[in-house]
Amino acid sequence: MNTQQLIADAVRNSKDRSESTIWDRLFSIWFRRLVYTQIWEDPEADLAALQLPIGSTIVTISSGGCNALSYLTAKPAQVFAVDLNEAHLALLKLKLAGLRALPDYEQFWRFFGEGTADDNSDLYRQRLRPQLDGDARSYWDERDFRGRARYRYFTDGFYRHGALGSFIGFAHLLAKFAKIDLSALLEAAPESPERQAALQQLDRLFHSRFAKLLTRTPALLFSLGIPPQQRELLGGDQPLNEVLHQRLLRLINVYPNETNYFAWQALSRRYPGPGDTCLPLYLQRSRYAQMRSGAGLIIPVHQNLRVFLENLPARQIDAVVLLDSQDWMAPDEIRALWDAIDRAGKDSVRVIFRTAGAESPLETEPLAPLREVWRRDAERSALGFDRDRSGIYGGFHCYTRRPGAN
Template identity: 40%
Template sequence: MTQTAQARLDAAVLQDSDATTGWLERLFSRLFLGLVYPQIWEDPVVDMEALQIAPGDNLVCIASGSCNLMSYLTAGPASVAAVDLSPAHIALGRLKLAAARSLPDHAAFYQFFARADMASNGTLYERYIRAGLDPETRAYWEARQPIRRRISLFQRGFYRHGLLGRFLGAVHLVAGLGGVNFAPLLAARTLEEQQAYFDQHIAPLFDMWLVRWLAGYRAALFGLGIPPAQYDKLARDGGGDVLPVLRERVRKLMCDFPIRENYFAWQAFARCYDPAPDGALPPYLQARNFTALSEYAERGQITNRSLTDYLQGERARSKQGFVLLDAQDWMNDVQLNVLWAEITRTAAPGARVIFRTGGTTDILPGRVRPDLMNHWAYDKDASARGTERDRSAIYGAFHVYRYKG
């Protein structure tokens, strides 16, 4: 499986023949074999509003940390098929699906995935979840790394691990060197307090020589899942400098949404979910959605394939929703056209495609063939609304296309 997964990742990531960029792309590809996103960094609430999920819908998405797959299931679609090139993401998605099917109540499910730091999670795994896993997924979670089994991550603070978890740990280290304490931000009660905190404590960090030096290296953002090609798009938005773009997106994450309603900010600045009884959570972790999630978990599946490969095996006019995350930022023109040919073939009348871009502009015009794009209408209002409301704030824009067929 590892060799096959590596070949798929290389095909997706390796775009540049330049020696330096090519080496960085190969390094990024190797890193993606392991766990990158313990939590997905696209807001599933924004996704679900744009998709307008109906009971008969068949959706296909890129999984990442599978918060999207699990959240879409709470709306009761006919099916959600998730794909991902990372074997670790596949194992995480299958673990979540098995847990939704087998854990006895929301309290246990919340403890395992929202807390993800309690010793008794080991008992929940052994007693309820383990038997529902396929042998390959069970072997992944029970492998020793190097002494303790991987599943013990859910007893030791799962969200502090993976490439993103380690990146956020490094951010906290740099912030500490700058004398920053995030506790006042997490205690803020108004957007004005959040903005004042940013202006006083965070904005000056972007003038530190260490931050400016690190931001000049494309590999510095690998922890956010940003490959060299996407880094270059961000830099172009900043006039050749990625730092102004990063500054604005950190500002949006900190200041544009009430901190009590933004679990992405809690993950970034507390490295956990808000422990308060009414703390913000992804839809799949909310108590009111657990019954539906348990009932519909059988309708979810996740496989280690590219989205294009998956769609090539599906029937024409069979999908009502496509969720591409930011994968197109990684693609060259040939890959984009092959993907959109399959999306167009498998799209049912009225189907929606949603995706995000690292930059602020839509990347499809002028790159995807007109005979394909003519089947689709860009929903400018829904795109602008999604861009404004996406609490993760990490992307430049959210885009919605509707099939005209």
């Protein structure tokens, strides 16, 4: 089965083909491309909630790979990074190639942290490309619709690329038109007049007639990686423009921006600089040696996550990270996924995931039988939610087995 069919089946949400909407089909085509140049789930929040012992085996959805790499700081035995999107796996493989082939932190930072230098093209061709498998090499060598090889994304601002990077760029144009000072939102003191003025302008933009009209269009959220059914969960009973405004305020107001690299990506589409202060764990200078030595522990896997878990030996996995994937799924597919986790997971397995809304799907009536085996750990769930600096999700959930449910 090809990649487009795999993604289409996931997006269809286990519905009959006759029920699949045109938006479902369009999203399945859209999501084949590079969507996320960085992941928007905070790996440090994940690790705080999971509290994994050294030597754990982790299964995670890969996305841009920031999480899989950052989990190396927990000293795991193995990290399986599973994804249906070949572009995201190609990005993870490129990062792993960089850890193997680049001689020092400075070059790794210049390529993957800054992603703006002209000589990154030479670094790719001479050092990274020979380390890639055929699929990843084909992806980065391939030319995009403008006729540029994709590896050249790292020469003109990598974080301005991808569907989400382009969407943020569009949002920046709207902000400029609305005279919103994004630099004040990012770097000015919280109570400064310039930041307060920018927040007022932001409020006006989100509550404008144009914003209300724009957020009624499902295609708008494709660039955020949000399929049609997740859009309904995100909005709930509130207008979507209001929900998005509140999520953005949580991103830029709750956590100090000098340590919140998600705010920098949202407001500036870049990281502030090399070092240890405001970067994903895998890009921090003090973690570089650990990333290099642990890169071989990460195994990229192009497969449906449920199928992958079903084919693992029983009782092997310590942790499963589902990101927000269940928002895409119908109850029967969620049940099948948790059955696969039940078989592959150790007695002490821990499972974390996000949701667009606040409620966990396992707490709904159609999935009540799962609660006979699994319980939501309220304390760890709250800890993960509080630590998640990206601020874009409505819920963070950590589940463990019920005592005796083995």
